[in-house]
Amino acid sequence: MSTKFPMTEQGAEKLRLELEDLKKVQRPRIVQAIAEAREHGDLKENAEYSAAREQQSFCEGRINEIEGKLSNAQIIDVTKIPHTGKVLFGTTVTMINLDTDQAMTYQIVGDDEADVKANKISVNSPIARALIGKEEGDVVVVRTPGGDVDYEIDKVEHI
Template identity: 60%
Template sequence: MSRAPITKAGSERLRAELERLKSVDRPRIIAAIAEARAHGDLKENAEYHAAREQQSFTEGRIGQLEALLSTAEVIDVTQLNPGNRIVFGAIVDLEDEDSGVAVTYQIVGDLEADIKRQLIAVSSPIARALIGKSAGDSLEFTAPNGVKHYEIIAIRYE
């Protein structure tokens, strides 16, 4: 079984979520179930069914996080010495050669990818196109909305 790469920061975020689910959400849901049970008839008790559904979701997420973290390989990107090349964990400043729009992405593991936070999966088309390149290089990749052309402005590791 291969180990999925994850940045140290991504691992810490997932561990914090796991801790919150176990120490805050789980006890709150258990209390809500107990309170709803006290109201009597469970067949038509919407509060009870909602709390049980929330409990099911929370327990599923706890199991998922525990499994992901047990198989993840944490990589401290500050300890990497890639020279001036882009590797896993790089924060890359890009400029769209067609529109001139600047964007910044960090290449992270599939487990922690979140485009809203500019965290792109190492397996994504843009990350695969970036790996091995240096500042000043241009790249082309196929995105869902067509072919994109970017110039690499800067690379850093934090």
């Protein structure tokens, strides 16, 4: 039995769109480039052929990777999660650093969707693990390379 990995509906849709582009746009373009490069003759010294084959290898690898991720995904529609006030997968949490009073907001998402610049953190990250199951007003301690940091959970939203 394979392990299922949580993923938001938005994350799954983003992967589906990439997969469709790879199969319907990129793959045919690469096949055409290989065919054109073959027409130029000697393949051993043909840079276009080598580049197209490399692109094909990358494209097929990415297709396999996405198909594997989607087949092992437990897709969670975060809009259907009951509002318990607790921090769960998919919730957006605003927390305040108790030392600096700096507020930070993160959505807890699957590993493949994590993007700190977009304020999306992996459910398996130290911050998310510290937050899961807590609620507004709770203080959590997050272990960081620079030492433990105390945060107060200010707001929990199901967006």
